[in-house]
Amino acid sequence: MQQSGSSGSEVEVTWEDQQNINKFGRLNNRLHDLDDEIKIAKETNESLEDASNELILTDEEIVRFQIGEVFAHVPKEEVESRIEEMKEVTSKNLEKLEEEKESIVAQMAELKKILYGKFKDSINLEED
């Protein structure tokens, strides 16, 4: 996001405008962070899916399940339920992140309207 002034324009920047610009910048940052977090959450979800598929295919009774840094020998059923739990946690997390992202995108659109309204060409709020 850049603020580039066109030469010679005299629209004054009030403290309120500055705060709007600041808020837009903060939201933009949070949006990028959110995108990264969403990506990671989706990958975790996929890994858990793969893991539970592998589980179904395997015929061993004892599965080495990673707890912390070690692999504990755990009976298959317990591993299944653990993976189910983890999947629920990650999908809930993903939902929360997607919701937050939607709200931020909406707020940013609002701010864009206000700022473009006042400054028209004197301000650039697009991603470069």
Added chain:
Amino acid sequence: MSTSASATERRGIPAASFVEDVQTYLSQLNLDVNSALAFLQERLQQYRVVEMKLLAQQRDLQHLFLAMGNLTIIFLLIKQQAKIPDIEKCLDVVATLQAKKGTGEAIIADFEVSEGIYSRACVEDADSVCLWLGANVMLEYSCEEATVLLQKNLENAKASLEVLVADLQFLRDQVTITQVTIARVYNWDVHQRRLRQAVAATSES
């Protein structure tokens, strides 16, 4: 959101003062346009340096790679500056130990002795765990005490993360204000030049 029109600094980071009117600002600073622009640019640079530092610290706390420390079921190693996911993993291990304690079965686990080499351990009855506190110190705790200690560390780490995030937001705001001020000073200067040229043109004609 922040209402700090009056905050002059935060944790060592100077606040960028908002400029109501460029003319007044320049005369208050007692600088000509170019020096003012240079000063603002320098401020911007300083902000960027601090931002880099804070971002690195934040990444450390949020670090998600699974290869930190060496945990076995018998010895739990956590560094004092441990990352949040690592502390959560430790809590997980202690909780598992406590759960298994009731059943009386032994836990068999494979742990890494060295890269690519794993060994098997049999943990009979986990009454206590050892926590690595850093500085070559390891203490033995009962499962409950260990849980309490780890929880406390987790909360501290999360609190530090929050403070860091707030710092970064503050910093970002100051950077934005400074950028806008630079643009406005520059525009004002261009405007002044235009006016002077116009005056010169009319006085010649």
